[in-house]
Amino acid sequence: MKVHILTIGDEILIGQTVDTNSAWMGEQLNLIGAEVVEITSVRDTEKAILGGLSHAKENADVVLITGGLGPTKDDITKKVVANYFGVNLRFDEPTYERIQRIFERMGRKTTENHRSQCMVPENATLLPNKMGTAPGMWFEENGKVFVSMPGVPYEMKYLMENEVIPRLKDQFPAFPIIHKTILTAGVGETFLAELVKDFEADLPENMSLAYLPSLGEVRLRLTGRGGDAKDLEAELEVKSRELYELVKPHVFGWGKAKLAEALGAICREKKLMIGTAESCTGGNVGHEITLIPGSSEYFNGGVISYSYELKTRLLGVRESTLSMYGAVSEETVQEMAIGALQALEVDVAVAISGIAGPGGGTDEKPVGTVWFAVANKNNIKTYKLQLGKDRDKNIAFSTNYAMFILYKFIQNNY
Amino acid sequence: MKVHILTIGDEILIGQTVDTNSAWMGEQLNLIGAEVVEITSVRDTEKAILGGLSHAKENADVVLITGGLGPTKDDITKKVVANYFGVNLRFDEPTYERIQRIFERMGRKTTENHRSQCMVPENATLLPNKMGTAPGMWFEENGKVFVSMPGVPYEMKYLMENEVIPRLKDQFPAFPIIHKTILTAGVGETFLAELVKDFEADLPENMSLAYLPSLGEVRLRLTGRGGDAKDLEAELEVKSRELYELVKPHVFGWGKAKLAEALGAICREKKLMIGTAESCTGGNVGHEITLIPGSSEYFNGGVISYSYELKTRLLGVRESTLSMYGAVSEETVQEMAIGALQALEVDVAVAISGIAGPGGGTDEKPVGTVWFAVANKNNIKTYKLQLGKDRDKNIAFSTNYAMFILYKFIQNNY
Helix, strand or coil: EEEEHHEEEEEHHHHCHHHHHHHHHHHHHHHHEEEEEEEEEEECCCCHHHHHHHHHCCCCCCEEEEECCCCHHHHHHHHHHHHHCCCCEEHHHHHHHHHHHHHCCCCCCCHHHHHHCCCCCCCCCCCCCCCCCCEEEEECCEEHHHHHEECCCHHHHHHHHHHHHHHHHHHHHCCCCEEEEEEEECCHHHHHHHHHHHHHCHHHEEEEEEEEEECEEEEEEEEEEECCCHHHHHHHHHHHHHHHHHHHHHHHEEEECCCHHHHHHHHHHHCCCCCEECCCCCCHHHHHHCCCCCHHCCEEEEECCCHHHHHHHHHHHCCHHHHHCCCCCCCHHHHHHHHHHCCCCEEEEEEECCCCCCCCCCCCCCCEEEEEEECCCCCEEEEECCCCCCCHHHHHHHHHHHHHHHHHHHHCCC | CCCEEEECHHHHCCCCCCCCHHHHHHHHHHCCCEEEEEEEEECCHHHHHHHHHHHHHHHCCCEEEEECCCCCCCCHHHHHHHHCCCCEECCHHHHHHHHHHHHHCCCCCCCCHHHHHCCEECCEEEEECCCCCCCCEEEEEEEEEEEEECCCHCCCEEEHHHHHHHHHHHHHHCCEEEEEEEEECCCCEEEHHHHHHHHCCCCCCEEEEEEEEECEEEEEEEEEEECHHHHHHHHHHHHHHHHHHHHHHHHHEEECCCCCHHHHHHHHHHHHCCEEEEECCCCHHHHHHCCCHHHHHHHEEEEEEEHHHHHHHHHHHCHHCCCCHCCCCCCHHHHHHHHHHCCCCCEEEEEECCCCCCCCCCCCCCCEEEEEECCCCCCEEEEEEECCCCCHHHHHHHHHHHHHHHHHHHHHCC
């Protein structure tokens, strides 16, 4: 199945909005074995949309259209699509009733504008959109499929997951394709590749391994294709377990989980309170941990001891340690972590101190030097990373690394 | 001038990379009065690239190509472009010498692969790329311009700013276009629109005002077009000052500055140390402040008092205040801010406590309720926001709001 993604909207062409929808759709389509052959963004004029539709269908079986369905742009897009197919618009009563019910619940009245939202091309099959007022629309012509969705990311994602992808799988049955993803952190792609070299070389022809790196994390995605779906699932289960054993010390989960979620889950499971003592990450570890809803159940809090004085004052790091070894040292992060256990009243604490850059480096401790410690009342472990010169990347990488060593410490000690 | 942006690379079509380059280019081109008519992403195969080039030139004067110049994809892209123009590749000696010099400085030797990086289509004008090894390439055919650049964002940006945009301005002289951008925070688009309603209605025909909102911030961009460049600059200077006076209480800067940068600049100017006491933002205010290089000069540190106990233990919030008014209250944030002044040894402190959601709301204090306080030893100001239900957005919005009230407090009190 070849897919063309067509994005409609001036806001993308003038750079006001980054098109993140297409990347998300590309990833989802790739997972079901569809090939995205092209992504096109056009202005929201009649001429541009018609041109986009004609061009899109040339090299694809399926054209997925997003955007151009906002309240003010509503009419032109639907009119252009109707015009493209040579049909009229009709009023869809069920859609109107649904919008009325939503507004009644909010104690508000619908306006004339809402009636116009219910005009749809006669040949459209409507896809229910539980996340918004505008339904998705499915069209078929000469064996090709066109789908129009709103550009609002969570509405588009809802429609893709619940309506579009299941229908595409039915309409374009492909050989089975199954993925198993192992989530790792703390080591690079090259390091992992070395560990799994033999495994990868011996993979059967119908399987492939992809390394998907992002700051401080690498997802290992094992994909199997073809044959009987049940057999494939069983084969993949065996192979992914083999892979897991090879990289086990670096794994924090399977599938789509985020590192902060995995950390939260293990804290809940072991009934532990955690805390953070941050210097160069400036609060970002606390931020990432608390992005997870309900994190107050296991995260008590943290200290951002950016200055020397606060390392001493809030965490009890000795002045002699700071003057002898400096703020970026194994000795200092050890004292920060131990101090945090007490100051924050937690079971496990992580401490981070480094030189994020671009300034502040020396020959002995260049920019990118970062020390970590993780401790409970019986144990302490320290780590050192030598990162690059990019401040934002150093902070992001160190943040992920801190969460990962915290996760592993809990896994190994409780 | 009509521009088509063509992005080459499988990584975009399978969703591994979000195409942020095109949005950045779209914004820059819009600023010089060019119209981006379409953005297209194609695979890195010969057929797809040829198809993309033919399609792109149909409706544009200029085709800007990014990507497909990586070390492994080098040959195919350049071969396809040469093939498209019907020319051969030639070896460019100066490029090779430059690469050799770079490698000598690093104490390394060039490889055969570097020689192939120096093969360029015969009809290319080379654009020096100080950020990488592959030069940009400029082509002209039948009055149309094609430019090929690497996909690495900082290399592309360097080439756009230093080579491509100046050349495009020469080759396609347009009427002058000038922008003045006023940066505001803390209030919404609708609120600002009401303030500047009359100003906007009375703008001369050659000027327009754009509202560019992002979480907690709105950029007001005044654009003037046409006539004599010097006169236009003078007119725009007058009008932008008028606009500034209308929205002054909400302004934190001009042009491209970030809120955290503006905060840093005013702290340096007034020689102040600041600190943070965060609850619902979980460390993100500290993180945003410390993303700015050199922030240790004015940011002493912070406390992430996520739990009740830590609000008391680290910031001295009275237990009676917490039990009587709750953690999300004016009384609590006041005590947090005052406690932070002492605990963090700073001149000015900001405190944030709220219900980020999705859980934790009550009828009296629904999800999205956030209290703020900013204090020095003589003054304290409090603020309350009622935000929405989205945890990530509430955190991001509250973070910007905290930095903004800190900025305004310093501006008004020092």
